[in-house]
Structure formats: C-alpha cells, structure tokens
Amino acid sequence: MQTRPGTRPRRARPKSGRPGMWAIRGPLSRRQYWMFAALGLLVPLGLWWIVSSGAAVDKVFLPGPVDVFKRLVTWYTEDDLLSDMGISIYRVTTGFLFSAVIALPLALMIGTFRPVQAVLEPLTDFIRYMPAVAFIPLVMLWVGIEESSKISIIFIGTFFQMVLMMAEDVRRVPLAQIEAAQTMGAQKGETINLVIFQAAKPALLDTLRVTMGWAWTYLVVAELVAANSGLGYSILKAQRFLQTDKIFVGIILIGLIGLVMDQLFRLAHRKAFPWLHLRS
Amino acid sequence: MTTKISIQQVGKVFGEGHRRVEALKDVSLDIADNEFVTFVGASGCGKSTLLRIIGGLEYHTAGEVLVDDRPIMGPGADRAMVFQHYSLYPWLKVMENIKFSRRLRHGRENLSEADVEAASGRADALLALMGLTPAAEAWPNQLSGGMQQRVAIARALMGRPQILLMDEPFGALDAQTREVMHDLILHVHRLEKPTLAFVTHDVEEAIYLADRVVLMAPRPGRIDTIYQVPLPAEREQDMKHTPEFLHLKKEILARIRETSGMKTDQGMLDQLNMEGSV
Known part of the structure; x- marks a missing residue:
C-alpha cells in the first residue's frame, strides 16, 4: 500500500528537536558568539580590578587597570610611545619578512625534491632547537649592535621553524593534483609554479600568520641587544625601575598589535582564497 | 585493429x-x-x-x-589520467580547471588565433557534453562528487589525449x-x-x-x-x-x-x- 505525506495525525511534540548550544559541537549564533567573547574579556578584567583594588595588594606587585591606563597616557604624552611602537613594529616585520622571503623558496624545494629535503631538513631541525637568546653574543660579534642585530635575532627565532612548517605545507599538496598536471603534459617548473605553489598558498599564509606571533615573542629578546627604544626595551627598563604598570602597558600593547596583525592575516586569507570561505 | x-x-x-x-x-x-x-x-x-x-x-x-x-x-x-578524487584545482573555477592544459607550454606552442578560438570552443563543448554549462563559474568545492568527476573528465579530455x-x-x-x-x-x-x-x-x-x-x-x-x-x-x-x-x-x-x-x-x-x- 502506498502512503501519502501529510495524512499522519498530529501529535503533541516535544518543544524543539534543535540541539542547544551545550550539545556536543552544538550551534552558536553570531550574537551569542560575541556575547561569550565579551564575557571572556570582561571577566578577567573585572577580576583584575577587584584583586588589585584590595588593600592587601601592593601596586608594585599588581597595578590596577586604572593605573595601567594612566601610565599608557603619560607614556603617550611624555615618553613618545608611538616611536617605541613604530621601531618595534619595524624590527618585527623586517625580521619576519626576511625569514619569509628566504624560507618560502627553500620550503618549496624541500617539499618537492627529496634530496633537498635530505640535505636541509635534519640540519634545520637541529638548529631550531638552539635557543635564539643564546645567539645574542654571536650576533653582536658578527653583526654588531646596530638595528640589523635586533632584526637578526628575530630572524633566527622565526626562520627555522618557518622553513619546516612551510615545507610541511608544501608536502601536504595532494599527489593527485600534481599527477593530474603531469598527465596533462606539465613540465617540472610548470608543476611547481602552477600546481604545488598555488595549492599550498592558503596553508602557507596560515603558517605566516602563526610565525608572525612567534616573531613578536622574540621582540623582548631582540631588544636586549643595546637598544634604547622599542616596546621590549621599555619593558626591560621598566623592570629596572620597578614600574610594574609600564610593564603591563608594554605587554598589553604587544598583545594588541599581535591581535591586529592576526586579524589582518585572516582578512587577507578571506580576500585571497575566496573558495575556502564560501557560505555553504 | x-x-x-x-x-x-x-x-x-x-x-x-x-x-x-x-x-x-x-x-x-x-x-x-x-x-x-x-x-x-x-x-x-x-x-x-x-x-x-x-x-x-x-x-x-x-x-x-x-x-x-x-x-x-x-x-x-x-595519456591523460582521471583519479578517484582530490585532483581538481580548488583555486580555479570549473572553466579554468578545464582549460588548465592550455596554460601549459605545450598547450601554447605554435598557436594561431584560430587554434586559440578552437580551444575555447572545445572547452565550451566539453562543458556542455558533461552537463556543466551552468556550473562554469563555480568553484569545485561547490559541486557534488559526481559533478566534480565530470569536471575532472572534461579537463582530461581537453588536450585530446x-x-x-x-x-x-x-x-x-x-x-x-x-x-x-x-x-x-x-x-x-x-x-x-x-x-x-x-x-x-x-x-x-x-x-x-x-x-x-x-x-x-x-x-x-x-x-x-x-x-x-x-x-x-x-x-x-x-x-x-x-x-x-x-x-x-x-x-x-x-x-x-x-x-x-x-x-x-x-x-x-x-x-x-x-x-x-x-
């Protein structure tokens, strides 16, 4: 017998079968997302405020949000905060760009040709475990104490990780994509340019985004070397004078600059690779 | 034979x-x-x-x-090959995938205007043959598995293997x-x-x-x-x-x-x- 839809008697159903936000991997609307995100920022801020305003806590140990904000203002008006930020951003991006420009072709070669991988990968693996801080005396000896030395430290801190991660991105290009090109008559150079590099691009940009974060973590280390400006240098100097509020400002500013750069990378990703960000 | x-x-x-x-x-x-x-x-x-x-x-x-x-x-x-999956280029739209072989050196060598036009016509014909004409400007990951394989076949045929x-x-x-x-x-x-x-x-x-x-x-x-x-x-x-x-x-x-x-x-x-x- 055939049945037709719509003839079933109506029955009282449970309120809704839709899974709530607490279901495993459940849905979260945009508004709810921002609500929780704001909560995640405001709760720690509130706790900080409460703890720091307690009478038992010395300001040298833990300055409150208000103290930190006041210090931000005086740093901006009296101590030329913008030039500190500018020089630090300059050092980080320059060191980072040098890394990226050298790492990219190397990673393409390592991920494509096994002999190159055999020569370079163990070596890179070995060097990346060496602490970047320990290179400071050598950098001073070889590069001097100019601007280039700070850039060198950031380069050393990011380059070796970057090469390995990018090589992995290149290796993850599906073999079928490469072989399809070969059976369409692609030469070696064409396969690398038109397939491998194109296919790896989104992952490579993600790797750049992640390593940019690491470049910022090496800023303080880099500004240990005979610096007299910059956010990292200011943090170190503030430590000497027990200006805890200034340390807070420096750390928070580095965090914020990092956050902005991260968002810029994500925006670039959406613009450059629209097929990965389609609404289904 | x-x-x-x-x-x-x-x-x-x-x-x-x-x-x-x-x-x-x-x-x-x-x-x-x-x-x-x-x-x-x-x-x-x-x-x-x-x-x-x-x-x-x-x-x-x-x-x-x-x-x-x-x-x-x-x-x-x-000798063109069609694979089970993952062989389409996700950064190229369907039409660009099909025309991929035209971007290669052997596909560009000694081409006259008429050849280029013929190639373009062939891509259109293959698209139609595979029932893909409405999807020409879609990204591969917007297509079903069956459609993706049609693109892969059309792309393989493009160079007249x-x-x-x-x-x-x-x-x-x-x-x-x-x-x-x-x-x-x-x-x-x-x-x-x-x-x-x-x-x-x-x-x-x-x-x-x-x-x-x-x-x-x-x-x-x-x-x-x-x-x-x-x-x-x-x-x-x-x-x-x-x-x-x-x-x-x-x-x-x-x-x-x-x-x-x-x-x-x-x-x-x-x-x-x-x-x-x-």
Missing part, C-alpha cells in the same frame, strides 16, 4: 630487502586502438600500479610498455550517480574515440563499460583471466539484467574470490552464530 598499448612481460618491484614486494610479475597485454578495457581484481593485484605505469607515473622494473610502438618516457599529454586512464573514477560516488556517469563515459568514448583503460573494484561497472574485462590476481600481481564481454557495442542499462551479463558477473566474482586468497570459513561463521544465540 591496430595495437595502441603493448604491455610486454612487465614486472614491478617496490622496496628493497625484506620489504621487497612484487607488485606485478610478467604482465603481458595488448590494448587495441579505441578499445575500452577494464581491470578488476582483489586488492593488491597491481591493477592501479599497472595503470600508473601506462600513465608514466610509476616506472616498471622489468619488461616493456609501448604506446604506438614507442617505449613510454614518463607522463605525457597523450589518445589514451584515457581512469583509476576508480566513480569509486566514491553513490550508485545512482554512478549509473549516469557510466552512460556518460560510454558516450564520451564513442564521440572522442580515446583508448580507455579503466580500473575499478565494481564488477558490474567493469562489464557494463568494457569491450574486455581483465581480471588480475595478487601475490604477485598478474593477469589471471581476460573476459570478452558478450554484449552489443551499444550498451543500455537494461542489459545488466540479461542472463549473459549476470552469468559473466557471477563468474568473475567467483574467480576474484578464488584468487584473493581469502576464504570464508563456514565452520567459524557457524560457531559465531552458535555463540551469539546462547
């Missing part, structure tokens, strides 16, 4: 020492021009390896493979989509007249499409039996229910079971059933 592909005592060994695996041993087969040959067999029988050797993506360690009486030297545009190699191209598709694709690929075969070598694990598909079904056996990979398909050249879905078809299907399935080296242990099954019922 002239021989298009001649496989002569081909052997393939992977690895060295105790990891040495003989993937193919003493495989000989002649495939005629415009013939449609399908390869079936238990896993590990080397059917994909053989296809990849013809495509120039693997190199055989013994014997010879000739295409038009010339030994193959690596992959080339005369004399040989089309297909490695389980419909293996990831659902049964209904697969039937549509079967008639489509038969249509392409009639229209474009490539020589077609097609690897599959689906015996029904192998019979329905092919002039000959080559059954391979594992350990070491070798050709076991070659079946001539007793169906008229023009295939229709209804033929799948004819006694000839069903008989051949049964025969091939039984032979694959025999050669797979895996037997169903009836005693063990009975024992499991007994324990389950207690």
Whole structure:
C-alpha cells in the first residue's frame, strides 16, 4: 500500500528537536558568539580590578587597570610611545619578512625534491632547537649592535621553524593534483609554479600568520641587544625601575598589535582564497 | 585493429630487502586502438600500479610498455589520467580547471588565433557534453562528487589525449550517480574515440563499460583471466539484467574470490552464530 505525506495525525511534540548550544559541537549564533567573547574579556578584567583594588595588594606587585591606563597616557604624552611602537613594529616585520622571503623558496624545494629535503631538513631541525637568546653574543660579534642585530635575532627565532612548517605545507599538496598536471603534459617548473605553489598558498599564509606571533615573542629578546627604544626595551627598563604598570602597558600593547596583525592575516586569507570561505 | 598499448612481460618491484614486494610479475597485454578495457581484481593485484605505469607515473622494473610502438618516457599529454578524487584545482573555477592544459607550454606552442578560438570552443563543448554549462563559474568545492568527476573528465579530455586512464573514477560516488556517469563515459568514448583503460573494484561497472574485462590476481600481481564481454557495442542499462551479463558477473566474482586468497570459513561463521544465540 502506498502512503501519502501529510495524512499522519498530529501529535503533541516535544518543544524543539534543535540541539542547544551545550550539545556536543552544538550551534552558536553570531550574537551569542560575541556575547561569550565579551564575557571572556570582561571577566578577567573585572577580576583584575577587584584583586588589585584590595588593600592587601601592593601596586608594585599588581597595578590596577586604572593605573595601567594612566601610565599608557603619560607614556603617550611624555615618553613618545608611538616611536617605541613604530621601531618595534619595524624590527618585527623586517625580521619576519626576511625569514619569509628566504624560507618560502627553500620550503618549496624541500617539499618537492627529496634530496633537498635530505640535505636541509635534519640540519634545520637541529638548529631550531638552539635557543635564539643564546645567539645574542654571536650576533653582536658578527653583526654588531646596530638595528640589523635586533632584526637578526628575530630572524633566527622565526626562520627555522618557518622553513619546516612551510615545507610541511608544501608536502601536504595532494599527489593527485600534481599527477593530474603531469598527465596533462606539465613540465617540472610548470608543476611547481602552477600546481604545488598555488595549492599550498592558503596553508602557507596560515603558517605566516602563526610565525608572525612567534616573531613578536622574540621582540623582548631582540631588544636586549643595546637598544634604547622599542616596546621590549621599555619593558626591560621598566623592570629596572620597578614600574610594574609600564610593564603591563608594554605587554598589553604587544598583545594588541599581535591581535591586529592576526586579524589582518585572516582578512587577507578571506580576500585571497575566496573558495575556502564560501557560505555553504 | 591496430595495437595502441603493448604491455610486454612487465614486472614491478617496490622496496628493497625484506620489504621487497612484487607488485606485478610478467604482465603481458595488448590494448587495441579505441578499445575500452577494464581491470578488476582483489586488492593488491597491481591493477592501479599497472595503470600508473601506462600513465608514466610509476616506472616498471622489468619488461616493456609501448604506446604506438614507442617505449613510454614518463607522463605525457597523450595519456591523460582521471583519479578517484582530490585532483581538481580548488583555486580555479570549473572553466579554468578545464582549460588548465592550455596554460601549459605545450598547450601554447605554435598557436594561431584560430587554434586559440578552437580551444575555447572545445572547452565550451566539453562543458556542455558533461552537463556543466551552468556550473562554469563555480568553484569545485561547490559541486557534488559526481559533478566534480565530470569536471575532472572534461579537463582530461581537453588536450585530446589518445589514451584515457581512469583509476576508480566513480569509486566514491553513490550508485545512482554512478549509473549516469557510466552512460556518460560510454558516450564520451564513442564521440572522442580515446583508448580507455579503466580500473575499478565494481564488477558490474567493469562489464557494463568494457569491450574486455581483465581480471588480475595478487601475490604477485598478474593477469589471471581476460573476459570478452558478450554484449552489443551499444550498451543500455537494461542489459545488466540479461542472463549473459549476470552469468559473466557471477563468474568473475567467483574467480576474484578464488584468487584473493581469502576464504570464508563456514565452520567459524557457524560457531559465531552458535555463540551469539546462547
């Protein structure tokens, strides 16, 4: 017998079968997302405020949000905060760009040709475990104490990780994509340019985004070397004078600059690779 | 009929020492021009390896493979390959994927205006043939699995390959989509007249499409039996229910079971059933 839809008697159903936000991997609307995100920022801020305003806590140990904000203002008006930020951003991006420009072709070669991988990968693996801080005396000896030395430290801190991660991105290009090109008559150079590099691009940009974060973590280390400006240098100097509020400002500013750069990378990703960000 | 592909005592060994695996041993087969040959067999029988050797993506360690009486030297545009999946370029729209071979050097060499125009017309024609015209400006990841495979086939055909190699191209598709694709690929075969070598694990598909079904056996990979398909050249879905078809299907399935080296242990099954019922 055939049945037709719509003839079933109506029955009282449970309120809704839709899974709530607490279901495993459940849905979260945009508004709810921002609500929780704001909560995640405001709760720690509130706790900080409460703890720091307690009478038992010395300001040298833990300055409150208000103290930190006041210090931000005086740093901006009296101590030329913008030039500190500018020089630090300059050092980080320059060191980072040098890394990226050298790492990219190397990673393409390592991920494509096994002999190159055999020569370079163990070596890179070995060097990346060496602490970047320990290179400071050598950098001073070889590069001097100019601007280039700070850039060198950031380069050393990011380059070796970057090469390995990018090589992995290149290796993850599906073999079928490469072989399809070969059976369409692609030469070696064409396969690398038109397939491998194109296919790896989104992952490579993600790797750049992640390593940019690491470049910022090496800023303080880099500004240990005979610096007299910059956010990292200011943090170190503030430590000497027990200006805890200034340390807070420096750390928070580095965090914020990092956050902005991260968002810029994500925006670039959406613009450059629209097929990965389609609404289904 | 002239021989298009001649496989002569081909052997393939992977690895060295105790990891040495003989993937193919003493495989000989002649495939005629415009013939449609399908390869079936238990896993590990080397059917994909053989296809990849013809495509120039693997190199055989013994014997010879000739295409038009010339030994193959690596992959080339005369032997296009269609893979099971992940072979489309997700950063190119459907039309750009199909025209990919035009961006390659050999696709640009000595081109006159008329050639370029003809190529563009061919891309449009292939798009229409595959029923993809409305999807020309879509990204591959917006398409269903069946549509993606149509793009892959159109792209492979774009360079007018004399040989089309297909490695389980419909293996990831659902049964209904697969039937549509079967008639489509038969249509392409009639229209474009490539020589077609097609690897599959689906015996029904192998019979329905092919002039000959080559059954391979594992350990070491070798050709076991070659079946001539007793169906008229023009295939229709209804033929799948004819006694000839069903008989051949049964025969091939039984032979694959025999050669797979895996037997169903009836005693063990009975024992499991007994324990389950207690």
